[in-house]
Amino acid sequence: MKFNPWTYCIIIWSCDGIRKPSISNGGWETYPSDISVPPGPCNIPIRDNTLSQEEFLEKFAFTEPLIVRDGANNDLFRALTGKSELLSEYGDSVVRLSSANTHSYEKKDITFSDYCQHHLSPQNLNTYGNETFYMFGDNDFIEWKELLDEYSQPPYTLPR
Template identity: 45%
Template structure:
């Protein structure tokens, strides 16, 4: 596996000033981090289908940058979404590995009342966020404006899953089939391990708690593949790769799940 390591340091206030489409995050809530990326990166304009299949599709994650989704980005700015989707019913999931809890509400109520930065004292099953449980028919006018990844896995179909979540939230380690995930607004950090390298974590604890207390104790050999993703970037993860996510600031994101 090829490894690319970039290591720099950014103060948190710079992250808070990133253009975010109205999805503002107070400086105190931005998750501090070292700007480290050891996942291979590839320009979308140069990645062919043939190279994707040969190098990444069945073997390792890749982050693809220079992805173009400007119309979708405009449609998912905060005020635009509130004016269009305010009264639409949505279902919130708990932010633990197995997502036991489902809470019905409206999109406007979630954005204006329930979407909050992660508290370190809260368990994953007490933390609610919007991801996955949206009615495909209701949200079709928005989802059809999204330019899906052009790279294909032969014999697989694609399903979209849209989400919005506050700073410090995320999903602890889990695995499933292959897919793509793109950041539209904000920023999100990904952590990944191959299937045979099962990470050690508590499925009811949040990614933020794992990142704050457990991650610093990992030996060099135990560290995951990881990278922060920003708007215009998407990650591809192969089948059955363990992965966890952490929203560095309030984020809008969309995943393309692939199934045979």
């Protein structure tokens, strides 16, 4: 099924009382005017859970990229990663942000709530990497373990 962003289009009232359309997925909203590159054709194969381990190894594992859609049931994980659910459970948790330049020299520790409110917005394309901060994963995995354990990876493996 082809993704249609307007399937998730909702109307939001802005602070100045003007209605703004947005694309919402689990409470994570994107305003169409903030999309810097429109969706376009994808030449990467998309497969579902009918892909066998043998076919994965033969056609994809070492030769070309692959998108696996619905490779495992992650309905619970999707529900737990909605914006309101994450903020309720982890809003006060301290997360580490890294600068987006090559070696991520600078680090910042802030609450997850602060990250969501002040760092998850469209970036000016002229902003330098050392002025841009992302949550790359340099965080307390024990604190996030209960959530991360709910994620089911696709069943494909590489030989050792």
